[in-house]
Amino acid sequence: MRWTKTFIPTLKESPLEAEIRSHRLMLRSGLIQKLSSGLYSFLPLGLRSLRKIEKIIREEMDSHGAIELLLPILQPKEIWTQSGRWDSMRDLMLVAEDRMKRSFVLGPTHEEIITDLAAKRIRSYRDLPKNFYQIQTKFRDEIRPRFGLMRAREFLMKDSYSFDTTDEAAQKAYWNMVDAYRAIFKRCGFKFKMVEADTGVMGGSLSHEFMVLADSGEDEILVCSKCDDAFNREWAVSRGANASSKSSEPSQKGGVCPKCATPYEILRGIEVGHVFKLGTKYSAILGAHYLNEQGVQNPCVMGCYGIGVSRCLAAFIEQNSNEQGILWNRALAPYEILILPVMMENLTVKESAENLYHQLKEQNFDCLLDDRGERAGVKFKDADLIGFPLQVTLGQKLMDTGQVEIRSRFHSKTELVNLQDAIGVIGRVLEEMAPL
RNA sequence: CGGGGUGUGGCUCAGCCUGGCUAGAGCGCUUGGUUCGGGACCAAGAGGCCGGCGGUUCAAAUCCGCCCACCCCGACCA
Numbered sequence: 001m002r003w004t005k006t007f008i009p010t011l012k013e014s015p016l017e018a019e020i021r022s023h024r025l026m027l028r029s030g031l032i033q034k035l036s037s038g039l040y041s042f043l044p045l046g047l048r049s050l051r052k053i054e055k056i057i058r059e060e061m062d063s064h065g066a067i068e069l070l071l072p073i074l075q076p077k078e079i080w081t082q083s084g085r086w087d088s089m090r091d092l093m094l095v096a097e098d099r100m101k102r103s104f105v106l107g108p109t110h111e112e113i114i115t116d117l118a119a120k121r122i123r124s125y126r127d128l129p130k131n132f133y134q135i136q137t138k139f140r141d142e143i144r145p146r147f148g149l150m151r152a153r154e155f156l157m158k159d160s161y162s163f164d165t166t167d168e169a170a171q172k173a174y175w176n177m178v179d180a181y182r183a184i185f186k187r188c189g190f191k192f193k194m195v196e197a198d199t200g201v202m203g204g205s206l207s208h209e210f211m212v213l214a215d216s217g218e219d220e221i222l223v224c225s226k227c228d229d230a231f232n233r234e235w236a237v238s239r240g241a242n243a244s245s246k247s248s249e250p251s252q253k254g255g256v257c258p259k260c261a262t263p264y265e266i267l268r269g270i271e272v273g274h275v276f277k278l279g280t281k282y283s284a285i286l287g288a289h290y291l292n293e294q295g296v297q298n299p300c301v302m303g304c305y306g307i308g309v310s311r312c313l314a315a316f317i318e319q320n321s322n323e324q325g326i327l328w329n330r331a332l333a334p335y336e337i338l339i340l341p342v343m344m345e346n347l348t349v350k351e352s353a354e355n356l357y358h359q360l361k362e363q364n365f366d367c368l369l370d371d372r373g374e375r376a377g378v379k380f381k382d383a384d385l386i387g388f389p390l391q392v393t394l395g396q397k398l399m400d401t402g403q404v405e406i407r408s409r410f411h412s413k414t415e416l417v418n419l420q421d422a423i424g425v426i427g428r429v430l431e432e433m434a435p436l
Numbered sequence: 437c438g439g440g441g442u443g444u445g446g447c448u449c450a451g452c453c454u455g456g457c458u459a460g461a462g463c464g465c466u467u468g469g470u471u472c473g474g475g476a477c478c479a480a481g482a483g484g485c486c487g488g489c490g491g492u493u494c495a496a497a498u499c500c501g502c503c504c505a506c507c508c509c510g511a512c513c514a
Contacts, residue, residue: 011447012447012448012463013447013448013463014448015447016447016448016449016507017506019507036505037506091437108513109514140512140514142512143511143512144508144509144512146507146508151512155514158514209514210514218513271513273514274513274514306514308513310514312514342472343472375471375472375474376472376474377472377473378476379473379474379475380473380474381475382475393473396472398473405473
């Protein structure tokens with residue numbers, strides 16, 4: 001892609017409203033644009049990274065046996081009254097009315113809908129197990145949207161729901177998803193912890209959260225160095241672990257590990273994933289039954305699993321950036337390679353850049369050509385701000401010796417190579433960052 | 437929802453307390469020229485019913501009231 005053909009509105013100064021670094025950088029680097037509180041447009045660059053996360057999620061979900069479908073966003077109120085959550089989740093639901101004054105919930109989650117599907121279409125133990133997933137926009141009337149994509153009112157989520165015949169099978173499905181989640185977050189390049197959590201409004205009996213470690217995280221994680229176990233605060237409190245009450249100083253050590261009584265360390269994290277073993281709570285109420293081998297009707301045993309896709313983007317930037325800009329890894333970068341010709345008026349420079357760009361494109365490299373007529377400083381600053389993993393600079397002086405500069409932000413090193421060797425070196429350096 | 441704060445060109449802000457010319461600055465944008473490896477310089481421009489409504493006054497960005505939006509702190513969540 002050419003810079004002048006896509007749309008990358010970068011900002012020199014950062015809007016005052018952005019309080020945390022990831023939010024500032026997403027605004028400044030032209031990834032997102034705010035429409036209103038908690039509502040953001042994804043601009044071309046932001047969308048590319050978002051799609052890359054989705055791709056990783058799809059690949060791992062598919063390879064772990066989940067199957068993709070797409071459920072309606074608009075859900076009739078009745079199904080929520082039937083499940084009993086019209087009342088319990090009322091204040092976080094956005095509701096729309098049609099011309100007949102029928103009320104519809106804008107899907108904050110989809111347990112009711114998927115269970116309804118199972119009730120209508122799953123008959124026999126032969127139809128099970130099943131694990132359905134979708135990647136879709138969710139709506140929640142957050143009490144306080146904040147930090148850009150971190151807590152938005154409209155956000156992209158991957159949600160999946162497993163249906164099994166027995167508790168043991170459901171248990172297996174649960175740990176299979178845990179496995180998938182570990183793979184997904186690893187591929188995204190997160191430093192994360194899996195923590196034991198409470199089940200909250202979801203109901204159910206078993207739950208883990210996946211936390212991306214970051215000082216700006218909204219959640220506290222209690223980590224036991226001895227068991228290498230981690231818990232969120234609610235969990236620890238509910239097990240009588242004497243968690244220090246709302247410690248104002250993060251350094252404050254409070255309480256001990258509920259399992260081995262070792263004092264635990266307190267870290268902060270951003271919740272990017274949450275898995276629940278639901279049991280038969282929804283299937284029983286909404287009639288998702290199956291017939292077993294003996295012809296006896298039983299409710300399906302369910303689990304549900306969420307990933308905040310758009311939040312992952314914010315979390316990644318929070319963890320991989322400095323005030324100068326983002327430090328994309330290869331997996332999530334909007335483009336892996338930036339070709340940066342300095343001084344486009346110089347024909348040799350311009351043509352060499354064009355040639356390199358076309359060759360890279362032919363070989364399916366993921367690259368962007370900064371073909372703007374901007375001065376060097378402007379281009380370099382934008383490149384640093386967005387933070388492409390690999391930057392190829394072509395300039396007049398180096399051109400005289402037939403060389404280009406290849407800079408890897410990942411290795412934080414720069415090497416000079418002959419133009420004709422450039423593609424080979426680019427391929428090699430990318431491999432070093434992350435093998436395909 | 438409670439507490440605090442802010443609304444003046446695309447962005448950052450000054451002006452408001454102590455009402456009074458055609459409402460300012462920097463950045464960004466447009467045009468021309470000089471520049472050209474780290475956010476250049478000169479010149480000329482475009483762009484604002486000062487968040488909205490009402491009130492006070494000869495006169496309101498400025499004072500008063502109501503409303504709205506946005507941000508920050510608390511309880512919820514991916």
